[in-house]
Amino acid sequence: MAYGLDNLPYASVVGTDGRRRAVVRFGDDVLDLTPLDSTLFADGTLDAFLGAGRQAWADVRGRAQETIEAGDTALTPLTTVRPVLGFAVADYVDFYASIHHATNAGRIFRPHGDALAPNWTVVPVGYHGRAGTVVASGTPVVRPTGQLDATTFAPTRALDFEAELGFVVGTPSTGAVGVADADEHVFGVCLLDDWSARDVQRFETQPLGPFLGKSFATSVSPWITPLAALQDARFPSVQTPAPADHLLDTGRHRLGIELTVRVNDTVLCRSSTTDLHWTYAQFVAHLTSNGAPLRTGDLLGSGTVSGPEPGSLGCLLEMTRNGAETVSLDDGGVRTWLEDGDEVVITGSAGPITLGEVRGRVAAG
Template sequence: MPEQPGQPERHPLHLREGDPYGPHNLPYGVFSTADEPDRRRIGVRYGNHVLDVHTAATALGSAHSDLLAHPHLGALLAAGRPVWRAVRADIRTWLGYPAIEPFLHPLADVTLHLPFAVADYVDFYASEHHATNVGRIFRPDGEPLTPNWKHLPIGYHGRAGTIVVSGTPVVRPSGQRRAPGEEVPSFGPSQRLDIEAEVGFVVGTPSALGERVPQSAFRDHVFGVCLVNDWSARDIQAWEYVPLGPFLGKSFATSVSAWITPLEALEAAFVAPPARDRELLPYLDDSELPPAALDIRITVTLNGHTVSEPPFSSMYWTAAQQLAHLTVNGASLRTGDLFASGTVSGPRPHERGSLLELTWSGRDPLELPDGKRTFLEDGDEVTMTAWAPGPGGAVVALGEVTGRIAPAAGQAVLRGR
C-alpha cells in the first residue's frame, strides 16, 4: 500500500494496518540497486521495502548466511523444507529489530529480476470451466471435455528459456497461421494474441529419476507460488497443435511474478477442491488427504481496466495431484522446476481467464473505455494481481505479473518478402 500524497513516509518497520506484505507473507525475490546494478541479491518484500537478506544475515551472524549469498534463489530452494522454515522464522525475528532498518531498500528504488533459474516448465490444463468453454468454442456439436480429462491432469512440457520476469516486454510472435476458408497457411505476426491467467508452483527439493512423488509429499518439494501469464498465440496454436500439442504458439514468452510466495504463507488459504464425479486412480485420489486446493482470488486488468476475476479455488485438479501425475512415470524433479495450473476460469462469464473465453473466440468483443478488444493489440498492457486469506483474517498478496505487447520483430522486413 503506497504512501498517500502529502503524507509523511512511514518508518519502514511500521506497516499500515492490514498491509498484505506484512510478516505473515514475506515473499522472496532477487533485486539490484542503482549504485550496484550488476550485483543481484536475494530480497524479501516487507511492505513497500525489500530486505537484503544476505547482508542482514551476515550482520546478525545467521547460520544461513552462505545459503543466502547467491544471486538467485537456487541454493535456498534446494536446501529443503526444514531450512525454508528456519530461514523464514529468522527473517520474521529480524524484522522485529530496529537495527535491521539499514538493510531495507525502498521498493521503488530497486530493479527486480527473475528470482530463480528455471529448470523445466510444465503447463497443465486443470480448470474444468476453462476446458469446457474451450471445448464448446471449438467443438460446438461434440462433448466439450475429452474422455481423459476427468481421469488425469492434462499437461505439456513448455520452454523454460522463454520464461521472463514481470515487466519484460512481450514481442508479438510470428508464425504460420491459416485463416478460415484458406487452403494453405500464411506467415506473419499473430492476429489472435491472448492471455492465460495462471498460478505457478516452484519446485525446491529435487527427486531421483524413477522415483514417484506422492501427493502427501507436495509440501516437501514445492517451495512457493507465483502468478503466471502464459501468453498464447491462438492462430499459430490452432494450425500447429494437431497432433502433438502446443509449440510455437506458446513458447515465445511466459511471464512470472518477481516474487515467490512461500507455501507456508498460504496455510490459511488451503480449502477443499470441487466435488469430483469420477473415481480416481489411487495415486490421484485425495479423498483421505488434507485439503489441497488454494483459495487465491485473481484480478486481470487490460490497460488498467478490470476484465476478469478468476477464482483459483474452482480448479478441478490440485497442484498436489499435478505433481503426483508429473512424476508417476518416474520423471525426476529438479530444483527450479516450474509447473503452472493452466488457465484459471470460474463458472461465471466475468471469471474467465483468457480473452478466447471472454470474447468467445472474438464473437463478443470486450467493451473497454479505450475501445473494443477481441485479442491483444500492440501497446496493450496486461496486469494480474491476486490475494489469498492469511492467518487471523489477514490478506496475503501475491506479486503482480505484468507485460506490455511490443510489435512483432522484423515485421516490416517480413512484409517485403
C-alpha cells in the same frame, strides 16, 4: 499491511550498485537475506535456498521474521532496487486444471462433440513449455510470427493472455512423488501469464498439443509467496468423479487465491483458484508417476483460471468465443484479441496475503 510478517515473499533484486541480492519483501522495503545465511544466498539468487529443503525454508523464514521484528537490521526501500526473477527455471510444465476453462474451450473447438476429452477427469492434462522463454514481469511481449494456416506465415492476429498461478519446485526428487508428499517439494507460488497465439496454436495443434503458439513468452511475477504464508488459504480437494487411485488427494492442497485481470486498466476478469478441478499436489504426483524427477526451479502452471460466470473467464479465447464477439474497454475501445501497446496486468491475493502482480505490454513483432 499488504506485505506483513505473515507474508514475506521472496525475490532477487538488483541495486544501484549493480549487485544482485536475495530478499524478502516487508511492506515497501526488502530485507537482504545474505546476513541470515551467507552460504545459501551467496550468489544473490534463491536457487540454493530452494534446493535446501523444507527445514531450511522454515529456518530462514523464522529468522527473517525475527530480524524484522527486532528492528536491528536496516531495510532497503523497494524504490531503490529492481526486482528480478530469483531462480533459474529448470523445466516449465503448463497444466489444464480448470474445468470451466476446459469445458468452454472444448465447446468452442468441438461444438458437436464432448466438451471434455475422456482423459480430462482421470489425469491432469498438461504440456511441456520452454523454460528459456519464461520472463520476469514487465518484460515486453513481442508479437510472435508463426504459421497461421497452410499458406500464411505472419505475425499472430490472435494474441491472448492466460491468467494462471505458478508453482515453484524447491526440493528435487529422484522418482515418483505421492500426493501426500508434494509439500516436501513445492516451495511456493507466483502469478503467471501464459501468452498464447491462438491462430498459430489452432493450426499446429493437429494432432499434438501446443508448441510455437505458446513458447514465445510466459511472464511470471518476481515475488514467490511461500506455501507457509498460505496456510489459511488451503482447503480440501473436491473432485467428482474421483481420479485414479494414485492421484487421490485427501489433503488441503486446494488454494483459495483470487485473481484479477486488467487490460489497459479495464478489469476483464475476476476468478478464483478454488474453482480449479486439479490441485498442485496432483500435478506433482502425475508429473512424476512415470519416474520423471523433479528439479529445483521447475515451474508448474495451473492453466487458465476461469470460473462459471461471464466475468470470471481467464482469457480472451473464452471471453470472445474465439474471436466471434468483442469485449469493451473503459476508454471506449473494443478488443477481440490483444493489440500492440496493450498492457495486461494480473494481480492476486488470498485474504490479507498479497501475491503482487505480473504485467506485460505487447510490442510489435
